Amino acid sequence: MSEEPKRRLIVGPFNRVEGDLEVKLEIDGGRVSAAYVNSPLFRGFERILEGRDPMDALVVAPRICGICSVSQSHAAALALAGVMGVEIPRNGMLATNLMMATENAADHLTHFHLFFMPDFARPAYEGRSWFERAEARFKAAQGSAVRGATAARAELFHVLGILGGKWPHTLTLQPGGVTRAADARDRVRLLATVGAFRRFLEDSLFGAPLDRILELAAPEDLERWRLSGPAGDFRLFLEVAEDLRLAHLGRAYGRFLSHGAYPETDGGHLYRRGTFADGRDAAFDADQVTEHHRFSRMAGRERPHPPFAGSTVPDGADEEGYSWCKAPRLAGLPYETGAIARQLVDGHPLIRALVAQDGGSVYSRVVARLLELARTVRAMEGWLRAIEPNGPWCATVEMPDNAQAVGLTEAARGALGHWLRVERGRIAGYQIIAPTTWNFSPRDLDGVPGPLEQALVGAPVQEGERTPLSVQHIVRSFDPCMVCTVH
Amino acid sequence: MNGQTLRERPLSVLWLQSGGCGGCTMSLLCAEAPDLMTLFGTAGIHLLWHPSLSEETGAEALDLFERILSGAEPLDVLCVEGSLLRGPNGTGRFHVLAGTGRPTIDWVRDLAAVAGTVLAVGTCAAYGGITAAGENIADACGLQYEGTLRGGALGGEFRARDGLPVVNVAGCPTHPNWVTETLMLLAENALKAEDLDLYQRPRFYADHLVHHGCPRNEYYEYKASAEKPSDLGCLMEHLGCLGTQAHADCNTRLWNGEGSCTRGGSACINCTAPGFEEPGHPFQQTPKFAGIPIGLPTDMPKAWFVALASLAKAATPDRVRRNAAADRIVVPPTVRPTRKG
Ligand code: SF4
Ligand code: SF4
Numbered sequence: 001m002s003e004e005p006k007r008r009l010i011v012g013p014f015n016r017v018e019g020d021l022e023v024k025l026e027i028d029g030g031r032v033s034a035a036y037v038n039s040p041l042f043r044g045f046e047r048i049l050e051g052r053d054p055m056d057a058l059v060v061a062p063r064i065c066g067i068c069s070v071s072q073s074h075a076a077a078l079a080l081a082g083v084m085g086v087e088i089p090r091n092g093m094l095a096t097n098l099m100m101a102t103e104n105a106a107d108h109l110t111h112f113h114l115f116f117m118p119d120f121a122r123p124a125y126e127g128r129s130w131f132e133r134a135e136a137r138f139k140a141a142q143g144s145a146v147r148g149a150t151a152a153r154a155e156l157f158h159v160l161g162i163l164g165g166k167w168p169h170t171l172t173l174q175p176g177g178v179t180r181a182a183d184a185r186d187r188v189r190l191l192a193t194v195g196a197f198r199r200f201l202e203d204s205l206f207g208a209p210l211d212r213i214l215e216l217a218a219p220e221d222l223e224r225w226r227l228s229g230p231a232g233d234f235r236l237f238l239e240v241a242e243d244l245r246l247a248h249l250g251r252a253y254g255r256f257l258s259h260g261a262y263p264e265t266d267g268g269h270l271y272r273r274g275t276f277a278d279g280r281d282a283a284f285d286a287d288q289v290t291e292h293h294r295f296s297r298m299a300g301r302e303r304p305h306p307p308f309a310g311s312t313v314p315d316g317a318d319e320e321g322y323s324w325c326k327a328p329r330l331a332g333l334p335y336e337t338g339a340i341a342r343q344l345v346d347g348h349p350l351i352r353a354l355v356a357q358d359g360g361s362v363y364s365r366v367v368a369r370l371l372e373l374a375r376t377v378r379a380m381e382g383w384l385r386a387i388e389p390n391g392p393w394c395a396t397v398e399m400p401d402n403a404q405a406v407g408l409t410e411a412a413r414g415a416l417g418h419w420l421r422v423e424r425g426r427i428a429g430y431q432i433i434a435p436t437t438w439n440f441s442p443r444d445l446d447g448v449p450g451p452l453e454q455a456l457v458g459a460p461v462q463e464g465e466r467t468p469l470s471v472q473h474i475v476r477s478f479d480p481c482m483v484c485t486v487h
Numbered sequence: 488m489n490g491q492t493l494r495e496r497p498l499s500v501l502w503l504q505s506g507g508c509g510g511c512t513m514s515l516l517c518a519e520a521p522d523l524m525t526l527f528g529t530a531g532i533h534l535l536w537h538p539s540l541s542e543e544t545g546a547e548a549l550d551l552f553e554r555i556l557s558g559a560e561p562l563d564v565l566c567v568e569g570s571l572l573r574g575p576n577g578t579g580r581f582h583v584l585a586g587t588g589r590p591t592i593d594w595v596r597d598l599a600a601v602a603g604t605v606l607a608v609g610t611c612a613a614y615g616g617i618t619a620a621g622e623n624i625a626d627a628c629g630l631q632y633e634g635t636l637r638g639g640a641l642g643g644e645f646r647a648r649d650g651l652p653v654v655n656v657a658g659c660p661t662h663p664n665w666v667t668e669t670l671m672l673l674a675e676n677a678l679k680a681e682d683l684d685l686y687q688r689p690r691f692y693a694d695h696l697v698h699h700g701c702p703r704n705e706y707y708e709y710k711a712s713a714e715k716p717s718d719l720g721c722l723m724e725h726l727g728c729l730g731t732q733a734h735a736d737c738n739t740r741l742w743n744g745e746g747s748c749t750r751g752g753s754a755c756i757n758c759t760a761p762g763f764e765e766p767g768h769p770f771q772q773t774p775k776f777a778g779i780p781i782g783l784p785t786d787m788p789k790a791w792f793v794a795l796a797s798l799a800k801a802a803t804p805d806r807v808r809r810n811a812a813a814d815r816i817v818v819p820p821t822v823r824p825t826r827k828g
Contacts, residue, residue: 011545012586015538018509022585040583043506043572048621053769059756063617066510066660110516118542140542141524141534151522154743161743165751167517168510168660169758171771172751179716179752181814193744314624316575324581393814394717467545483508 011467012040014475016115016140018067019482021440023471024322027461032471035449035456037440042297042324045487046312049430054080054399054422057430061418062169064432065484067110069168070103070160071411072418072484075432079420081175082405089392090265092177094383095163097262097270098190099170099178100409101380102159104261105197107412108339108373109156111479112205113138113149116366117233119472120240130239137233145204145233152200158193159380162186177394184389194380201377205370207232213374217349219357222367234370247354247363249459250474252451253334254359256341257284257438259417261410262379270379271372271410275335276344279356286406286417288331289433292444297321304329304445307419308404310431324486327441327450328433336360336451337414337438338478340368360455362477369479401425411435413479434484452478497533498674500564501555501598502608504538505582505591506618506627507569510660511609512539517743518663530671535560545586556597564673565602565647566666567595567630570611570618571640574626581625592640595630604673605630605647606654608666613655614686614761615639621765629655631687634762651680655687659758664740665692686761688734696785697730697747697755700738707731709803710796711811716771717752720811724780727771728754731784735759 006029012022024036045064049057061076062069074096081088088096118140125131137145157167163180164170172179182190198210206213207230216222226238241247260273275282290304298321299313305326315321327334335341340360343351350371354364404421414435421429441450449457452475459470504512516523527534536543536551543551554560571592572581579590587594599605607630610616614634618627628639631653637643646652656665669689672678684693698704706712706721713720722728730738733755737747748755756770757763768774774781783792806818 010586012584013538013545013548014585015536015541015544015548018539019504020582020585022583038585040585041506041572042581042625043618043627044624047624048617051621053772056770059770060617060620063508063510063659066508066513069508069510114540122542141527141537141540147522147524150516150524151519154517154519154522157517158744161741161746163751164743165746165748165753166737166742167746168508168513170751171748171753171756174716177717180750181717183815314575314581316578316580389815394715396715467547472544 009466011471016118016476017480017482018065019485021475021480021482023456023475025456025468025471030461032456032459032461035453036322037442037450037452038323039325039440039482039486041482042314042486044312044314046430046432049427052427054083054420054427057420057427058171058173064487065481066168067107067481068103068411068413068484070099070164070170070173071409071416073170073173074100074409075407075416075418077173077175078407078409079405079418080407082407083403083420083422084175084397084399086176086395086397088177089395091181091387091391091393092395093263093265094387095178095182095393096173097383098380099160099164099173100262101376102156103167104412105373105376105380106153106156107479108369109149109153111369112366113146115479116476117237118143118146119469119476122469124469128243130236130243133236134240137236148200148204152197155193156197159190162190174394176396177392179394181393182387182389187384187387187389191381191384194377194384198377198381201374205232206230206234206374210374210378213371214378216371219350219353221350237366241363241366246473247358247361249470250362250455250477251359252336252455254278254355255333255335256344256360257330257335257337257415258342258345259284259408259410259415261342271342271346274345275330276341281345286408289417290329291433292327292329293321294327294445295321295323295442296326297324298326307406307417307431307433308421308429310419310429323442325437325440325442327444328438329444334441334444334448334451334454335438337435338365339372339412340365341414342410343368343372362473365477399425411484413481414438432487434481434487436478436480436482436485439478440480440482440485494531494674497531498563498670499533499535499561500566500670501535501562502537502566502568503591503595503598505567505569505595505612506572506625507609507611507616509539509568511568511666512537514660515663515666518667523663523667526667531674532670535562549586552594552598556601558601562598562601563603564606564670565598565604566606566608567612568608570615570627570629571595572625572627574624595640599641599645599647603648604651604654605641606656606669607631608656609661610657610659610758610763613657616659617764619764632761651678652683652687654678654683654689657686657688657759658735659763662692662737662740662742665689684734688759692736692740693734693759695734695736695739697733697735697737697749698784699736701730701747701749703749705807706811709799709807711803711807714812717814718812719814719816722749722754723773725773726754727756727769727773729757729782730755732782733757733759
């Protein structure tokens, strides 16, 4: 690689991410020396929610994001359930998990096939041993895998058609359960739909039964898969990753958090809640979360904002702020979230070992996502079998005049929280912290960069590159959702 | 001329997103039979660029925009998803197109001026949508409407090169087939001004009501109503359903395999209509005056509704009444013995 003189670069519009993203890079000696991440869109959902009937959050909040709208519904429903003190019947919980899992599984699939892999089909990689295969499978909007995945994704969404009426902006999730009971016929029809999706993963993505993915426990297992595993897009990815050294690209702080995904009847989650930082597990304490506005284009720059007392007052004249995104911190520190965080917190041996070796990287983020896809589809089949069509689906209780609660869930890209305050029967405060708000946070009160800003430092830039490929790989490895970020 | 003319080259489509949620694109990817990529290929639709689906990022995308503006690259259809943001203080700076330092609303105005047809994809781009709710601090509007008022980002007088006003493929999100079929009709030059309704929505889906084909129609006839979420009864009387007024074919053209809002147990909130975001009451509650729902079915005189409703209630069969308040069929229809031979 040739040496680059010092220069600055503004990268945008950044595509194959959800929403609007601009990245300012400082480049020195052929590497990124500093990065500033800007979300250049402000809509103001927190303000739209204020003053409304609390149940309207079920209509408004999902419209924050069309890619994880069920997750937004779920966070809203959980916050409402918290203020109402309602318990959800088991069927309601299973149906909710199924809808969430459908969205998340589709999201992982879309990310891999439509957003992440097409970068390796770009002319810049011509001549690599894997290029022709990558191009045939993943050329943007044309590759055979892109087409197949789009069709498989649409079919998987039949789960949401049946259980949720439509997607996105499903209105079925309620604080007390779901508005649609599934009968015995629905259950078997859904088993067929999920079974067909599993078949697609096995035939096309993994080239092997899901069980074999679920058995992967150590980096050596992955190594063997790369060298002699079944032909499939997973193996192609492993080959590309090895050749381009993606395990050494895009390391952030090594601090991860998860709100816990897919509630279970015993109060736990299929994927545990907690944090994993510097190699150690700890509990997640929502009271330790604050947002900083120091470099956001928001009023209230001088102090941290606990979400129950948060504020969203855009300051269009501000010169110092460089993003509409706020900077969330846990006990004052930036954290990364996403499939990699969920699997680390849950203690998955393969992901723990990969992160122990090379940290969170482009490589380990993508492996965690694909592994989670396999685990989640397995769980969906279990939930479907557990449905008892004759049991209750939805509980109803009154809305109190005054109360506050937080709804914590996981979207595909990580920890999502809605902090809701109800006063005199109306929404008095509604603060949202989305996964990409964590990951793509600007600098905080102490000037500490957010996780992506940190992960970009050191990324190689080739001479003449106007939109460095390494930067694109790193950014997309987080599967960012900018509309959620700034909401 | 009636019907289609053959095009010499594929219909070129540029897709931009502004103050929305990306949900109309996500919905579009749910197109089936055939899947989206196959449909575009076979229908002669060529995506010049789309923020979620294309290869080009950053500088390469901006080069394309420049080629379109200079006329070097012909643009048949400009699709805009998401509302246009005029704030703060008319600067448009709540949404700057990344990498350009320039408000997206300005880019949209320039590109619309060279486009053959301009399509608003979704209710945000059509009328402002959810982003315009509440105090509308972003000062959101649609391409040619602000709620029910003509105007918006391009102005009420705007006509694209083909002479059509903005085509509003409204819906929150919009159904994938509403978009693909509109594009296919455009590819055949088969969409004319008379094919749009009062709010410039394609009539092929907007001349229907959501109420048509709703599985709750029998409950509606007898005013046997759902009282709480997950009940099977009609959602109009208590739970806010606007299906009898909503222009869309959601219950005859299903979503995601076999769904619709009312099939999923939730009220139709009339998401294809300008101003749906501010119904003036909680979304899932029906406002009433003297016990009678305000906002009666389209084309129904109030006195008739009141008279019919009380008659219907008195005549409600036990089966319909009991099922309406349950989450599954508790009383099946009577099976009558059929005559032999
Ligand atoms: S639920 Fe709505 S759409 Fe269905 S019958 Fe009742 S009023 Fe009509
Ligand atoms: S049923 Fe009503 S609210 Fe639901 S998608 Fe159709 S028009 Fe929109």
